[in-house]
Structure formats: C-alpha cells, structure tokens
Amino acid sequence: xxxxxxxxxxxxxxxxxxxxxxxxxxxxxxxxxxxxxxxxxxxxxxxxxxxxxxxxxxxxxxxxxxxxxxxxxxxxxxxxxxxxxxxxxxxxxxxxxxxxxxxxxxxxxxxxxxxxxxxxxxxxxxxxxxxxxxxxxxxx
Numbered sequence: 038x039x040x041x042x043x044x045x046x047x048x049x050x051x052x053x054x055x056x057x058x059x060x061x062x063x064x065x066x067x068x069x070x071x072x073x074x075x076x077x078x079x080x081x082x083x084x085x086x087x088x089x090x091x092x093x094x095x096x097x098x099x100x101x102x103x104x105x106x107x108x109x110x111x112x113x114x115x116x117x118x119x120x121x122x123x124x125x126x127x128x129x130x131x132x133x134x135x136x137x138x139x140x141x142x143x144x145x146x147x148x149x150x151x152x153x154x155x156x157x158x159x160x161x162x163x164x165x166x167x168x169x170x171x172x173x174x175x176x177x
Contacts, residue, residue: 043085079110083127087114088144101128117141 046174079085085104096167103114115121117140133141 079104079112079128079130081109084125085112085128085130086109086119086121086124086126086167087112087130088141089114089115089132089142090138091134092115093141094133097130097132100132117144120144125146154171 043061085101087101089095089097094114094116101112104110113121113124113126117138129144131141131145
C-alpha cells in the first residue's frame, strides 16, 4: 500500500482480485447446474415472463434480451411489483438469489394463475439460499 492509498482501496482491490480468481470454478459450476435444470428451460417459441428484484431483475433483463435476440420467442422481464396483468405467458421464470424474496414468491404463489392460466403447476429444481428449494417453472 502506498502512502496515497486508503486501506479500503486495498481491501476493494483484494476483494476484486479474489472474485476474479473464483470465476473459472463458478463458470464450471454454472455449466453443471445448467445440465441439472435443462428440462426446465423454456422451449423455443414459448412466451416467457422472467421476474426478479434488484440484481436478480438485471439478470432477468439480460436473459430476456439474449433469448429474444437468439430468436427463441417473446420474453419479457419485469420487477415482481410490476407484473403485467394484461399479457399471458407459457412459462414463468423467477430469479431470486436467496430464494426468499417476498415479491418474487408472491408472483409465484398468486400471480402465476393470471399470467399462465392453463399452467400444470410448478416444476421445482435446484436449491436456493439457506438450503431452500426455490426454482420453479409454470408451464401450460
């Protein structure tokens, strides 16, 4: 540390370096998890609603953009509190880092009937924060 660097700057640099160093393993883990939940992913051509809050909303927006750009079908991403009641979807994808975000849980427990009126019920996969299972897809 130089005389001009504050201790917090060094800590931030160390944290950033640590985060970068974990990326290869995190990408390998993501690939393994993808294989576990591949059957839950929406099929090409399905209308998909992705919901999240905070950073999970940013992930939802990125996924929606990538899916539409790839030509896989209409994909909308909204904050859980801004659920579009006028549209219908084939699949709802909820993203929650902890698996305990109340707004996202409310969409899954109440909103799915309005968004996917002909759904077959949730299909669960994966485990959420604190050991809770939380990934579900509602499909027609």
